[in-house]
Amino acid sequence: MHQSAQGVVVRFCQAWERRSQDDVTSLMDDQIVYQNVPGAPMNGKVAALEFIAPILAKTTHIDFQLLKIATAQDGATVLTERVDRLHFPNGIVEIPIMGVFVIADGKIREWRDYADSAHVGAQFAKLSAMD
Amino acid sequence: MHQSAQGVVVRFCQAWERRSQDDVTSLMDDQIVYQNVPGAPMNGKVAALEFIAPILAKTTHIDFQLLKIATAQDGATVLTERVDRLHFPNGIVEIPIMGVFVIADGKIREWRDYADSAHVGAQFAKLSAMD
Numbered sequence: 258m259h260q261s262a263q264g265v266v267v268r269f270c271q272a273w274e275r276r277s278q279d280d281v282t283s284l285m286d287d288q289i290v291y292q293n294v295p296g297a298p299m300n301g302k303v304a305a306l307e308f309i310a311p312i313l314a315k316t317t318h319i320d321f322q323l324l325k326i327a328t329a330q331d332g333a334t335v336l337t338e339r340v341d342r343l344h345f346p347n348g349i350v351e352i353p354i355m356g357v358f359v360i361a362d363g364k365i366r367e368w369r370d371y372a373d374s375a376h377v378g379a380q381f382a383k384l385s386a387m388d
Numbered sequence: 389m390h391q392s393a394q395g396v397v398v399r400f401c402q403a404w405e406r407r408s409q410d411d412v413t414s415l416m417d418d419q420i421v422y423q424n425v426p427g428a429p430m431n432g433k434v435a436a437l438e439f440i441a442p443i444l445a446k447t448t449h450i451d452f453q454l455l456k457i458a459t460a461q462d463g464a465t466v467l468t469e470r471v472d473r474l475h476f477p478n479g480i481v482e483i484p485i486m487g488v489f490v491i492a493d494g495k496i497r498e499w500r501d502y503a504d505s506a507h508v509g510a511q512f513a514k515l516s517a518m519d
Contacts, residue, residue, distance in 0.1 A: 336467035355486035
């Protein structure tokens, strides 16, 4: 079955909902470059997983809501508008976010997310204050 | 000539480079909803222009560099990854940014941009310090 680039991205977003490290990483290329722009890029799946693993472990539920999705003319680049919701035991962090995914051989080679770090940080600070 | 949604967005980005209020606003629907997410939406061209006019007036040069562009299957929704560069007399503000544009009848009906306000704010603060 042909696995379109857009299909890979949809499956990746769904994998986060299962909060399975194996499912999430199975769609990432070993050489993935993952960047929360304008932060420094994380080079490779191992570096990306250092960032991702605590999120999967500390949340009780995750929901990546796809608002818009579009594939560029190269057939490999997929752009998304999403709301990522991270549910923690003491509250929810809701992240309005856009992302670029570049797919090669059915895996995510590049992933760049754009969100307002101040807005996200304020929500995490509020959760910490309730600890 | 058929004006594709993607063509409208490309022309809109180019219009900013000319820093012409007429050129920029000519591609905006009167009822445009423009939002720097997660900020409050600006409803209508008049409200949007209140935000935009000072940028056009105070800059000496503007460059919206399109890194990626893709049109959704509805043919009306265009997603972009860009670097917006605002050149002021005392320095440049460089904004890594993604945006969603929804086109209707050749005009922009919805425009949502996603960037890191902390990163942008820090650059503006640095410029102010050099005044």
